[in-house]
Amino acid sequence: MARRLSRRRVADYVATALLANDVAVLKKLAAYLIETRQTNNFDLFVRDIETVLASKGHVIGDVTSAFSLADATRKEIDAFIKNQTGATSVQLRERVDPTVLGGFRLRIPGQEHDTTVARQLTTLRTRFKKA
Amino acid sequence: MSTVSITTLSQDLRKAIENLETKGSLDEVGVILRVGDGVVWIHGLRSAGYSEVINIETPSGIVEAFALNLLEDEIGAVLLGDDSSVKAGQTVRLKGSVLTVPVGEELLGRVVDPLGRPLDGGAAIKTKQQGIVERDAPGVMDRKSVHEPLMTGVAAIDAMFPIGRGQRELIIGDRQVGKTALTIDTMINQAKQKTGVVNVYVAIGQKLSKVARLVERLKVEGVMDQTIVVATSPSDPASLLYLAPYAATAMGEYFRDNNGHALMIYDDLTKHAVAYRQMSLLLRRPPGREAYPGDVFYLHSRLLERSAKLSDALGGGSLTALPIIETQAGDISAYIPTNVISITDGQIFLETDLFHQGIRPAISAGLSVSRVGGAAQTAAVKSVSGNLKLGLSQFRELASFAQFGSDLDDATKQQIDRGQRLTELLKQPQYKPMSVWEQVVSILAVTSGHFDDVEPAHIKDAQEAFISKLQHEYKKEMQELDKGAKPTDETLKLVEKVATNVAKGFKG
Numbered sequence: 001m002a003r004r005l006s007r008r009r010v011a012d013y014v015a016t017a018l019l020a021n022d023v024a025v026l027k028k029l030a031a032y033l034i035e036t037r038q039t040n041n042f043d044l045f046v047r048d049i050e051t052v053l054a055s056k057g058h059v060i061g062d063v064t065s066a067f068s069l070a071d072a073t074r075k076e077i078d079a080f081i082k083n084q085t086g087a088t089s090v091q092l093r094e095r096v097d098p099t100v101l102g103g104f105r106l107r108i109p110g111q112e113h114d115t116t117v118a119r120q121l122t123t124l125r126t127r128f129k130k131a
Numbered sequence: 132m133s134t135v136s137i138t139t140l141s142q143d144l145r146k147a148i149e150n151l152e153t154k155g156s157l158d159e160v161g162v163i164l165r166v167g168d169g170v171v172w173i174h175g176l177r178s179a180g181y182s183e184v185i186n187i188e189t190p191s192g193i194v195e196a197f198a199l200n201l202l203e204d205e206i207g208a209v210l211l212g213d214d215s216s217v218k219a220g221q222t223v224r225l226k227g228s229v230l231t232v233p234v235g236e237e238l239l240g241r242v243v244d245p246l247g248r249p250l251d252g253g254a255a256i257k258t259k260q261q262g263i264v265e266r267d268a269p270g271v272m273d274r275k276s277v278h279e280p281l282m283t284g285v286a287a288i289d290a291m292f293p294i295g296r297g298q299r300e301l302i303i304g305d306r307q308v309g310k311t312a313l314t315i316d317t318m319i320n321q322a323k324q325k326t327g328v329v330n331v332y333v334a335i336g337q338k339l340s341k342v343a344r345l346v347e348r349l350k351v352e353g354v355m356d357q358t359i360v361v362a363t364s365p366s367d368p369a370s371l372l373y374l375a376p377y378a379a380t381a382m383g384e385y386f387r388d389n390n391g392h393a394l395m396i397y398d399d400l401t402k403h404a405v406a407y408r409q410m411s412l413l414l415r416r417p418p419g420r421e422a423y424p425g426d427v428f429y430l431h432s433r434l435l436e437r438s439a440k441l442s443d444a445l446g447g448g449s450l451t452a453l454p455i456i457e458t459q460a461g462d463i464s465a466y467i468p469t470n471v472i473s474i475t476d477g478q479i480f481l482e483t484d485l486f487h488q489g490i491r492p493a494i495s496a497g498l499s500v501s502r503v504g505g506a507a508q509t510a511a512v513k514s515v516s517g518n519l520k521l522g523l524s525q526f527r528e529l530a531s532f533a534q535f536g537s538d539l540d541d542a543t544k545q546q547i548d549r550g551q552r553l554t555e556l557l558k559q560p561q562y563k564p565m566s567v568w569e570q571v572v573s574i575l576a577v578t579s580g581h582f583d584d585v586e587p588a589h590i591k592d593a594q595e596a597f598i599s600k601l602q603h604e605y606k607k608e609m610q611e612l613d614k615g616a617k618p619t620d621e622t623l624k625l626v627e628k629v630a631t632n633v634a635k636g637f638k639g
Contacts, residue, residue, distance in 0.1 A: 007204040044164070044174055048204075051175075084157050110175050111157040112222065119188070126192040 004036055011048030018049070019056060051109040057088040061108035064095045064116075069104070077106060080113070161223045163187065164205060169214055169368045170413045171196055173206040173223055182265050184226035189216040196223075197230055197370075200414045207414045209370040211246065232378045234262035234385035239329065242346055242360040245371050245378040250362055251346075262381030264374060268436035275442045277476075280507045280615070281328065281394065281451050284320030284564020285313060287494045287557040290516035290574055291523070292479055295507025296328075296392055296449035297440025301471055303456045303463060304481030308493050310455045311341075312561050313479070314396045315348065317453065320564035321394065322354040328451075329386045329393045330358040333379040336372045336402040339364045352562060359383075369413075372406035380437050383450050387439070390446035395438060399455035400431055404467045421466050432474045463498070477501035491558060496524040509567055509615040515574045519553070522578075526550020552577050555590035568612040569598055572626050581630035585637040593637040600629055 010032065017025035033039045050060050059081055063069065069077075074092070081090050085108065101117035161175025176185065179198045185208050187194045194217055200207030210217065233247040235258035242251040249256055277295035294300045302310050318330040334342045342362045349355040361379040363372045376397050383393035397403070404427055411424035419425050431454075438452035454475065456468050461483060463472065472478055477500045485493035508516075526546060533539060533547055556577050559565065565573070573594050576582050585593045601609055608625060612618055618626070 044204075047162075047174065106157075107160070108157070110159060110161075110177065112160040112224075113157050122188055122190070122192060 004038075007041070007045060007048050011045060011052050014045075015049045015052035015056065018053070019058070047109065054085065054087065054109040057086065058091075059085055059087040059089070059108050060091045060093070061106060062093045062095065063104055063106050064097050064100055065104040066096070066098050066100050066102050066116075068096055069094060073104075077104075081106070081108060085111075158224055161185075161206070163217065163219050163221045163223060166210075166214060166217050166219060168413045169210045169370055170410070171208050171210060171214075171217060171223075173198075173208060174204075176206055176223065176225055179206055179225055180229070182229050184228060184230055186224045186226050187217055188222050188224070189218070191216045195226070199410070200416070209373075209410055209414070210368060211370055211374075212368075214368075230264040230374070230378075231261040232264055232381050233258035234260050234382050238359045238382055240356050240358065242342070242362055244367075245361060245363060245374040247378070247382075260385065262385055264377045264381050266381060266384065266437065268433065269439045269441060269445075273439070273442055273445055275440050275447070277440050277503045277507050279440070279449070280504075280509045281317075281392075282320055282324060282326065282509070282567065283313070283317040284323070284566070285316055285492055286559060286565050286570045286573065287492055288313075288479060289509070289512055289565075289567075289570055290557075291494075291496065291520040292477060292499050292501035293504035293508035293512070294451065294453075294501060295440070295504045296451050297438065298477070298501070298503055298507070299435045299438050299452040299454065299475040300501060300504070301454050301456060301475040301478035302481070303458060303468060303472070303478050304493070305458050305461055305483045308481040308483055308486045309491060309561075310457070310481055311345070311398055313481070313492055314398065314453055314455065315345065316559075316562065316564050317394065318349065318354050318358060318396070319352045319562060322352065322357060323564060324566060327392060328357075329383070329391060330354065330396065331379050331383040331393055332358060332360045332396045332398065333376050334360065334362040334364075334398055335375050335400070336363055336365045336367070336406060337398060348562070369406040369409040372403060373410055376400070376403060376434055380434060380450070384437065387441060387448040387450040388446070390448050392449045393451070395450060395452045397434075397452065397454040399457050400471055401455075401457045401467055404430065423466065427467070428470050428474075431471055435471075435474050476503045489558070490554060491561075494557075496520055496527060510617040511567055511571045511612060511615050512574075514617045515571050515578060519574065519578065522546070523550060523553055523557075526553070548583065549577070549580075551587040552582055552585070552590050555587045556582075556594060558591065566613055567615050568601075568609045571612060571618065572598065572601060572609075572630075575623070575626055576630040576634075579627060579630075581627060582634050582637075585634050589637045593633055596636065597630060597633040600633060601626070605629070 014025050014029050033042060061081060063077060078090050081087055099118060103115035103117055105116050106113040159176060159178060161173045163171050164174050165172045181201060183198050185196045185198055187196060195211045196208040198206050198208045233256055237256055237258045241249060241253060244250055247256060277297045279296040281294045281296045282289055283294060302313055304310050321328040321330060346360055349358055359382055361375055363375045380395060383395050386393040407430050408423050412418060416424045435452055438450045440449045441447055454471060456471050458468055480495040480498040481493045482495045529543060529547055556573055576597060582590060582593060608622055612622060
């Protein structure tokens with residue numbers, strides 16, 4: 001069996017190829033995952049590739065909010081990401097989840113900005129438990 | 132039940148909300164990949180440091196863990212709390228600090244867990260300071276050689292294997308031979324002799340019933356006011372057992388660093404090594420001898436190196452350690468015992484055979500040693516205990532030959548007779564530590580031959596009568612002797628005179 005490479009190294013290689021418009025690298029990645037029996041780790045590879053892409057200025061993020069976002073908010077989030085990470089391009093996936101109660105949660109590879117009421121309540125609960 | 136007013140509750144809530152983090156920046160986060168057996172594997176958090184605290188957000192609040200395995204693709208962390216609410220996919224964040232525990236005088240008299248949370252049903256502990264759990268040991272220039280005595284109150288130890296403040300003296304022996312009892316007596320002695328030494332007792336995976344009995348006894352003896360008990364039970368996660376001695380040492384270091392003196396009792400490091408082995412195997416670190424990880428030596432060396440006598444420039448405080456190791460069938464050459472023996476400044480070996488013969492404390496004169504304590508021995512005790520260790524260990528060798536009933540020369544006979552009396556003299560009941568003068572006069576009475584005519588069976592009675600007489604009739608002289616200076620010729624003559632008189636009453 002072929003030697004296993006670290007996910008980080010594979011992700012680095014794939015992300016660099018994708019940035020060079022080498023889409024064929026995805027087939028190679030699929031073959032590698034099948035050969036090394038790591039298909040169940042696919043989502044981890046995707047996360048790692050997104051992390052490498054983010055470090056090279058291409059951020060793909062997820063926004064979760066209790067209600068759908070207004071255009072102005074969307075623009076502000078986009079500007080916020082660019083300001084914080086120095087990204088040149090930002091792609092956002094939006095999701096409505098009423099359990100967050102209010103505010104929004106922004107997740108980009110390896111980082112998060114959480115202003116949801118649900119998180120504030122969790123923090124409060126922990127503080128009262130400790131006291 | 133105490134009542135809390137609506138105003139107080141409302142104020143608390145307002146304050147808590149005001150203090151919530153509202154910073155407008157991105158936090159570094161990771162996600163839990165797998166969780167089980169108190170260990171979580173995390174994806175992300177690439178900037179996490181070794182031993183850094185990680186907050187796991189669960190629906191029932193934040194659960195803490197600390198990072199121990201920093202791998203290229205994932206992080207292995209050990210949970211510090213209940214793992215029932217921790218699930219794969221949950222978000223984790225770096226707390227931004229290494230593990231700390233509350234330290235300070237507020238902890239005195241309390242029973243706490245390794246994170247400083249009260250276990251005694253008392254109020255929450257609010258200290259002004261926090262101590263780093265994994266702190267570096269003092270450097271060479273920060274130290275001073277061990278020179279002040281730490282009296283245990285156990286005559287056999289103070290006379291033959293003296294312990295100095297800042298020393299690490301291992302107490303080793305099989306189960307049920309009086310290892311913990313010896314340390315309890317030492318703690319009691321600190322209170323009785325008003326030495327000002329703070330006791331920190333660390334129960335590592337000990338039955339809580341045993342800890343409860345110990346705390347009760349310390350309260351009865353009036354020692355609890357200068358004692359901190361850090362307790363973990365066998366039902367606690369291995370991570371807490373692993374942290375217990377480090378956290379307790381941080382609590383002891385507070386006193387050391389503030390010109391005070393503290394005594395650490397680690398009961399016991401065998402269970403600590405076992406807890407670390409469990410964690411290491413679950414973290415998939417390669418097993419070595421007896422399945423312990425490769426750094427099991429470092430586990431204890433970095434802990435015990437924190438015990439030190441500080442230089443005068445740093446206040447001259449001290450942290451003395453009495454680690455306990457449990458052996459199997461008296462085998463001191465097993466892996467963990469040999470490791471800790473080589474780390475410490477000596478060991479007190481307790482023998483099962485002696486214990487069952489009624490010789491308690493069951494200290495083996497031949498296998499026990501104190502490597503640095505000699506310099507710290509009280510002058511008074513030193514002046515009378517010159518050849519005690521050698522004489523006693525030779526006696527135990529000879530005694531085994533004498534059982535065959537062969538003809539013995541006079542010198543050997545006298546050595547055996549003296550040895551029998553010394554053995555009887557050094558027997559000491561539990562919870563009755565002896566003061567300096569009591570030790571000096573008792574040893575002097577036997578080693579100078581005044582009790583030679585007293586039958587070994589009556590030695591303890593003679594000793595009691597002797598001490599009682601001196602205490603009542605020569606209180607002033609004994610108080611002077613208790614200060615620890617070398618006894619004057621007059622004092623020696625006085626003691627010998629009283630010893631001769633008392634011995635007449637017990638002549639066999």
